[in-house]
Amino acid sequence: MIEKLxxxxxxxxxxxxxxxxxxxxxxxxxxxLGKNGKVSEILSSLKNASLEEKKSIGALANKIxxxxxxxxxxxxxxxxxEVINHKLASxxxxxxxxxxxxxxxxxxxxxxxxxIVQKEIEEIFLxxxxxxxxxxxxxxxxxxxxxLNIPKDHPARDMTDTFWFQRPDDTSVANKYLLxxxxxxxxxxxxxxxxxPFKFIAPGKVFRAERTDASHEMVFHQLEGMLVGENISxxxxxxxxxxxxxxxxxxxxxxxxxxxxxxxxxxxxxxxIKCLICGGGGCSVCKQSGWVELLPCGMVHPNVLRHGGIDxxxxxxxxxxxxxxxxxxxxxGIDDIRHLHGGDLRFVSQFKSx
Ligand code: DAH
Numbered sequence: 001m002i003e004k005l006x007x008x009x010x011x012x013x014x015x016x017x018x019x020x021x022x023x024x025x026x027x028x029x030x031x032x033l034g035k036n037g038k039v040s041e042i043l044s045s046l047k048n049a050s051l052e053e054k055k056s057i058g059a060l061a062n063k064i065x066x067x068x069x070x071x072x073x074x075x076x077x078x079x080x081x082e083v084i085n086h087k088l089a090s091x092x093x094x095x096x097x098x099x100x101x102x103x104x105x106x107x108x109x110x111x112x113x114x115x116i117v118q119k120e121i122e123e124i125f126l127x128x129x130x131x132x133x134x135x136x137x138x139x140x141x142x143x144x145x146x147x148l149n150i151p152k153d154h155p156a157r158d159m160t161d162t163f164w165f166q167r168p169d170d171t172s173v174a175n176k177y178l179l180x181x182x183x184x185x186x187x188x189x190x191x192x193x194x195x196x197p198f199k200f201i202a203p204g205k206v207f208r209a210e211r212t213d214a215s216h217e218m219v220f221h222q223l224e225g226m227l228v229g230e231n232i233s234x235x236x237x238x239x240x241x242x243x244x245x246x247x248x249x250x251x252x253x254x255x256x257x258x259x260x261x262x263x264x265x266x267x268x269x270x271x272x273i274k275c276l277i278c279g280g281g282g283c284s285v286c287k288q289s290g291w292v293e294l295l296p297c298g299m300v301h302p303n304v305l306r307h308g309g310i311d312x313x314x315x316x317x318x319x320x321x322x323x324x325x326x327x328x329x330x331x332x333g334i335d336d337i338r339h340l341h342g343g344d345l346r347f348v349s350q351f352k353s354x
Contacts, residue, residue, distance in 0.1 A: 191308025197229030228317030265298025
């Protein structure tokens, strides 16, 4: 009987090794350990055996049962792993062979150049502790104009510059809606509920009802920036801008300020950088002047700070509005802003793809 059991076990191990399907393994298990399986058969034939025999054979049978169960489990686990590995291998896509992916009709996507530059600039500001804020494209008159100290008769409110929404149900002047003409709308939205010192940027699309040409579009991108704290001065503004622009262009840039008028800053400036193409000697990019106009900025007007709930006796700050499309054009040598929104895939597919 003992020999029978041992044979049974050694047959089982060779059979098990040859199996490659989970169902076959389960059948083999049933064949051995099931109710009418071979081990039960041997055990039931022990009825008439002596007590001694019952003891030794029973112990061996139980050990074999345990061993069989353990080997079956191991085999099932190994087979399952094989199935998973097989699935992983068969579903694997080798993205290192872009050509073969393209040949199979699949194309990888990519970022728009404006997005690439926007992300790069966001990283730089984030590393300097700025927050990145967002705001609505559809704005009210208050945030686009009023809160920014833009008086009713300012040319920026001219109907030809702004896309207004006409709400048929609302004729009140106080509730006019428009497509934001600049990201400065986020100045007051951003300040609300914040305690100085704080600093944030807000990149996004802006809209103007303008005739388009090589340097004007109806939809373009700005990146607004604002820093509010105690005793902020124009030198802080120059230092920040110089540092940030040097990071953006990955080389030391020279900057200069010229006076500029914007109702929401006082004093207001136009910040120029020394032409990176000719180094200041004069070329077609800088129109022979040696300087490229890059961003308007200034010290935030107290009226604007007050709209944001800031105590102007204690705090002040600076703000700037970077033209993102301009920067993209400078960086990639693009000579017409209309390429950016032209929807021509041959144009956009030249940039970084993933
Ligand atoms: N919002 C202005 C524009 O669209 C740009 C601007 C000028 C933003 C001066 C500023 C600033 O924050 O200080 O033309």
